[in-house]
Amino acid sequence: MPLIPRKFIERKARQIIDPVERLRYLQRRAGVPQDRLQPAVSWRQRRLPVLSVALLLVSLLTPGFRASHAKPAFLLGSIARVSAAGTDLVPDVWLVDKTGDLEIYSNGLRIDDRYTAPNERRSFYPVYQSGAGPDIDVDHPEWRSEPAGIVYHTTESDQARFTAEENARLKRIGKAVIGVVQQNHSYHFLIDRFGEVFRIVPESDVANHAGYSIWSDKSALFVNLNSSFLGIAFETQTQRGDVPSANPAQVHAARILTEMLRNKYRIPQSNCVTHAQVSVNPDNMRVGYHTDWAGNFPFLEIGLNDNYTAPPPSIYAFGFEYDAVFVHATGVRLWQGLALAQDQMQTQAAARGLSVSQYRAILQKKYKEILAALKAAEAANDNES
């Protein structure tokens, strides 16, 4: 589409009498329109299409990379499900200034870049069709390259009392935590006890934050979220019950950081989740291998919907189970999501005339096929590099 003038397409379409044929023609030709509402692009931005083409060519020559054979994103099949596009409202946030190692944003966010440690670049990562269940096409995923969501973590590091007398100790521990997460490329961002935001791994790179993990939005199912989701860690320890795990300064920082990232990468609210919600253990096929932010993540205070009530796709899409330990670690809000996921799986099993255990076995097999494919691709990339 971008190479064919819009007026030509419109004129040609008008010559087609049959409404179905006309629609077919437009769907083939009409991609994302050239004349979108956008600010004037800078030279740097103009370079992006060229870089994208170059990156695509490099990717196509990379063993293990397979361009999706699915129809382009602008065709009906894939686009009909992104129906909420543009309605998940995010405040406008922009970079006001960048001086030395400090970025200042229009919503008050300040990001300290002094400890940034680049890691492996994010290249294309596969996503699978959401809601397809056992019919997921493992061999033909869609490939994406932009961050699709955020996973919130806790560092589970030592905690000094949050008082003025402990200031020196608080700072010392904070510095040590930065050192550890920097060395391990653990997260993209760290929010320390004073609410200061540090960029650890650039967003263009992969951070080792999510491990075996699963999440899904309306159209896409993500497996192993290191590449697809950004990681934000709070310097804190998970507290049980209603005791907040983060202090007000951290919550405020998380809110404005989340606003900036959602605005920058068009991340939907539903893809802002906690590590406990996405973490899985393939060895025993149970959810909640990690339980950080399992029960009291302040979704609402951070300006998000309460995503605890969303059914974990690990359960309904891949047949994972949960045990008493996980239930003990979670709060009532997450139980709703677990129950809903369980219900969904039962309904899907019944719809296929299968028992729950039969259906679960099929889903688990599908997950293992995906995992094997991901590992094979990873091995191929390692060999290549």
Place this chain on the structure above:
Amino acid sequence: MRHNDKVNNFAVGLDVGTSRICLAQRVGEEYQYEAQLNAFVTIPYSKMTENVLAKEKVPHTVNGQEIVVHGNESDRFADLLNVETRRTMDKGVLNPAEPDSLGMLRKIVESLLDPVKERQKLCFTVPAAPLGAEENLTYHEATVRQIFNDMGYDVKSINEGLAVVYSELESSNYTGIGISCGGGLCNVCVSYLSVPVLSFSIPKAGDYIDSSAATITGERANRVRIAKEDSFHFNGFFAEKLQQVLGVYYDEMIQSLVQGMKQAFANARNLPRSNRPLPIVLSGGTAMPEGFRDRFQKMLTEAELPFTPSEIRIAADPLHTSAKGALIAALADA
């Protein structure tokens, strides 16, 4: 009309609405439709009742000590028995408060469609997420899709507002705004050369008007709906309280729709830049009362949206618009 009785059908469109399910097919150059109420009612079992229902060819299912009457006849039986019909869907998606929702939806669908042996394209409508919420519609869509998959169809889904565009805006190359005012939701979609660039839903629609008016008047919502469909119109003087109340809630619904559009347009950044005025098409049973278009236009003008509509019109066949759009999408994909 059962579609297998018709010749040469390689695609079907289905509008799966909160209130009605409508099937569309093309036979030659003609579009044909069949609809069933997406509702059911249970009556106590007796052999005699069952025999009467069978004799009268009333779609029903015996379920233990109950007989379930579903589809169009449920309305009449609910009125006879002075009970509310039960709904398989609420606000555009499967009704979470109705334990039999899935089974009954399947029954109603089966009364419209037969299973097919050879893969036949079927496209059904799905709602957009409510404005300002990122509601998970995956479960609804996947579950409904499964029903059709089980019947042997090659299934696609389409946003309901986009279906309105495909049905009505061929003349503008499928560029414009399609609005479907149904029972559970009002769905809005802005399309540019057939590509949906913005869509959302508003959870105030026909059911909201019925239930709100029923609360005020003490009537059953079902009766309010029948009265609304029979005689309500805008710009008239009503001595009857029910008609007055309906007018109030209709205004509230339209105002929510217009304000929703204003909000969505203000916040959307991926809209194509175009100075060309956009046509707006209104469809769905809730948009049918006389005067609806004028009332909508008045409120839209007052709201000062960031675009000028080239025209605002009611769809040619409002009850069947979404089904026809789904059929066109299915045919284009076949």
